Amino acid sequence: MMKFQTSASSSNESLYGFAPRRPGMSRNAAGGFSFKVSDWDQLDRFLILGTTDGTYYIGKDAVVELNAEALNRCLDSDADRVVQRVLEITRENRAMSKDPALFVLALAASRKRSRAVAPRDGRPVFTIEESSPAALRALEAVAEVARTFTDLSHFITYLRKPKQRGMGNGVMRRLAGWYNQMAVGKLALQVVKYQARDGVSQRDAYDLLHPARWQQPDPVRRAVFDFIVDGRLPSSELANAPALRPLIGFGQLRGEGATAADAARLIADSGLPIEAVPSELQTAEVYEAVLNGVLAGKGGNTLTWLVRNLGNLSKRGLLSYSRSDIVEQVCAMLKDEEAIKSARVHPVSILKALLIYKQGHSERGSGQWDVVPQVVDALDAAFYQSFRYLAPSGKRIMLGIDVSGSMWGETVSDFGNLSAHQAAAVMALVVANAEPNWSAVKFDTTARPINISPRMRLDDVVAHVATHKGGGTDLASTIAYARKNRIRVDAFVLFSDYETWAGYNHSHEELDLYRAEMGIQAKVVCVATCPNSSTVAPPGDAGCLQVVGFDANVPKLIQEFLAD
Numbered sequence: 001m002m003k004f005q006t007s008a009s010s011s012n013e014s015l016y017g018f019a020p021r022r023p024g025m026s027r028n029a030a031g032g033f034s035f036k037v038s039d040w041d042q043l044d045r046f047l048i049l050g051t052t053d054g055t056y057y058i059g060k061d062a063v064v065e066l067n068a069e070a071l072n073r074c075l076d077s078d079a080d081r082v083v084q085r086v087l088e089i090t091r092e093n094r095a096m097s098k099d100p101a102l103f104v105l106a107l108a109a110s111r112k113r114s115r116a117v118a119p120r121d122g123r124p125v126f127t128i129e130e131s132s133p134a135a136l137r138a139l140e141a142v143a144e145v146a147r148t149f150t151d152l153s154h155f156i157t158y159l160r161k162p163k164q165r166g167m168g169n170g171v172m173r174r175l176a177g178w179y180n181q182m183a184v185g186k187l188a189l190q191v192v193k194y195q196a197r198d199g200v201s202q203r204d205a206y207d208l209l210h211p212a213r214w215q216q217p218d219p220v221r222r223a224v225f226d227f228i229v230d231g232r233l234p235s236s237e238l239a240n241a242p243a244l245r246p247l248i249g250f251g252q253l254r255g256e257g258a259t260a261a262d263a264a265r266l267i268a269d270s271g272l273p274i275e276a277v278p279s280e281l282q283t284a285e286v287y288e289a290v291l292n293g294v295l296a297g298k299g300g301n302t303l304t305w306l307v308r309n310l311g312n313l314s315k316r317g318l319l320s321y322s323r324s325d326i327v328e329q330v331c332a333m334l335k336d337e338e339a340i341k342s343a344r345v346h347p348v349s350i351l352k353a354l355l356i357y358k359q360g361h362s363e364r365g366s367g368q369w370d371v372v373p374q375v376v377d378a379l380d381a382a383f384y385q386s387f388r389y390l391a392p393s394g395k396r397i398m399l400g401i402d403v404s405g406s407m408w409g410e411t412v413s414d415f416g417n418l419s420a421h422q423a424a425a426v427m428a429l430v431v432a433n434a435e436p437n438w439s440a441v442k443f444d445t446t447a448r449p450i451n452i453s454p455r456m457r458l459d460d461v462v463a464h465v466a467t468h469k470g471g472g473t474d475l476a477s478t479i480a481y482a483r484k485n486r487i488r489v490d491a492f493v494l495f496s497d498y499e500t501w502a503g504y505n506h507s508h509e510e511l512d513l514y515r516a517e518m519g520i521q522a523k524v525v526c527v528a529t530c531p532n533s534s535t536v537a538p539p540g541d542a543g544c545l546q547v548v549g550f551d552a553n554v555p556k557l558i559q560e561f562l563a564d
Helices: 010-016 039-049 060-091 099-109 133-145 149-159 169-175 177-181 184-193 202-209 219-230 242-253 260-270 284-296 303-308 310-315 321-334 337-343 347-359 373-385 420-434 458-465 477-484 507-518 553-562
Strands: 033-036 112-117 126-131 397-402 438-443 447-449 491-496 523-528 544-548
Touching: 039 060, 039 099, 039 544, 060 099, 060 133, 099 133, 099 149, 133 149, 133 169, 133 177, 149 169, 149 184, 149 202, 169 177, 169 202, 177 202, 184 219, 184 242, 202 219, 219 242, 242 260, 260 284, 284 303, 284 310, 284 321, 303 310, 303 321, 303 337, 303 347, 310 347, 321 373, 337 373, 347 373, 347 458, 373 458, 397 420, 397 477, 420 438, 420 458, 420 491, 420 553, 438 477, 447 477, 477 491, 477 507, 523 553, 544 553
Parallel strands: 397 438, 397 491, 491 523, 523 544
Antiparallel strands: 112 126, 438 447
16 A cells, blocks of 8 residues: 655645645645546656656655556556557667666566366366466567666566566577577677676576577577587687677686786777776776777777766776867767767766766766866767757747655656756756747746756756755646736646645646636646656646656657647
8 A cells, every 4th residue: 555645734735725636636645636647657657767766755665566556457458568668668768777668578478378278188178377478579579678688687587586487488488589689799799798797697597598499509609608608718710700709809808917908909809898807907098998999989889888987987087188189089979969879878878977977976986087078068968969859849838847845855767866856957958958939937836937048058957956945836836827927828848746735726727727818728748757646637638748758759749749
C-alpha cells in the first residue's frame, strides 16, 4: 500500500485554499486531487525516467511499487505492446538509462502460459507451462536493447531474481543472439572492455547461454568464444584478422614488462579499449592515444567516450591551457551536430558532463583540474545541438516552472544530480531556445515572472533557479497569472511533478476561464519531471498534451502539438 503525507495543513488550506475533488480525479501523493495517467502513460514514464530516488512525498520503494503495478497490468492487457514500446523508446534514444527497459523485458520474458497436451497413447490430457509468444519476443528484443555487456549482465541479473524465471533452452537460444548476432569486431571489443559486470563475468554469461550450441560460429567468432572460455589467444592463422586485433593487443599487454608506451601503441594499432589497460598504465600518453582515435573516428570509441572522460583528460593535463591544440579539437567535436547524432548522445549525458566538468573535480574519486572556459562553452553548445528542432511553431507560449517544495525534495534520475525544479528550468530553457515568442514564470502557490534568458548558459540557469525555493503547489497559478494580467497566450507549457493541492480552482478549470475570458483556445502541455501517476491534463481534452522525459524528442513533440 502506497503511503503519502499531506503537505497541506489546515492553516495552509485556509491561506492558500485546497482545490476540491472533481469528477474523474483521485488523491495524489501530496494529498490533493489530480487526474491519474493511464497505465500505458505510466509505463512510458517508467521507461523514460526510471524510478528516481523517490519524491518529496513518497519513497523510492513506493515509486517502484507504483510503476510495477502499472507494468503488470499492461503485461496482462497486451504484453506484445509492452515489448514494442520498449523497442520504440530505445530506438528513439528517449531513455536516460537502459535499466528500466531491461527490467521490463525481464518481467515480460518471465510470463508463461498454460497449454493442454493430449498424449497419443490415450492417456489423460495434462497441462504444461511454457513461455508465451510475447515472452519469446521480449527475449529476442534483448539483442537490440542491450548494446553493451553491462546491459546484458543487468538483464541476466533481473531475469534470475526470485519469482522471475530460469534459463531453459528457449531462453538461452534467444539470449545467445547477443553473442551470435553482434558484429564480431564489436564483440571482440566488448569482451576485452567489459570483462565482468554486476558479478557476472564474460565466462559466466557464456556458460549460461552457450552461444556456440545454437549457431555454428565461423572461425573468427569461434576465436572470440575461445578467448572468453579460457583466455586463449587467436591462432597464428587468424592473427591478422582485423576483427581480432583487440584480443591480440590485450594478450600482448598482459605480458610481463608492459609499459604505458606499449599500451598507447596497442590502442593506436589494435583498437584496444582503455578499459583493458591496467590502471597503473593509464597515463596521459595512453589517454592521448584514445583521444586521437576518437577525434579520427577510429578505435571503436565515439563522442560518448569523450563526454564521459573530460575529467580524466583534464586530470592528466590534456585539456589544459598548455595543450591548446587538443582543446581546440575537442571543442570542435563537441559542437559537431553530426558527431552528436551518430553517437546518439543523450542530452542529459552532456548536461551531466557540463555540471561535473564546471565544478573542477569528480563526484567520486580523487583529482581536480583547471576548468577551461572554451570547454564549458562547447558543452553548453553541444547540449542544444543534441536536440532536434523543427521550424518554430510561432505560437505565444508561457512556460511555467514548478519551484514548490516537492520539486526540491526529489532528484531526477540520471539528470546530473539536479533536483526536479532545476531540471524543469533547463528544459524550459530548451523550449525557449526553439521558440521566439515566449515568457516564463515560476510558481508554487502563486506564479511570478522569472528572469531567465536563452542567452544564459545552462550552469547559470541551474544556479539561478536554485535560489528560488517555494512552498505548496498550485498548478493552476500559471494560467491564473496570465488570465488576471490579460496576457495573450496560445499555449502553457508546465514543467512539474504534478503533485498539486493548493488553490481554489484546478488547472483545467482555470484553462476554461482563460479560454472564455480571453477568447483564445489555449493549449496546455504537461511535462512530467518524475515517474508518478499524476497529471492535470483532463482526459478527452484535445488541447492538452502529456509529455514525459528530457530527451531530444521533447521540443519536437511540443512544437508539433502547438502547430497542430
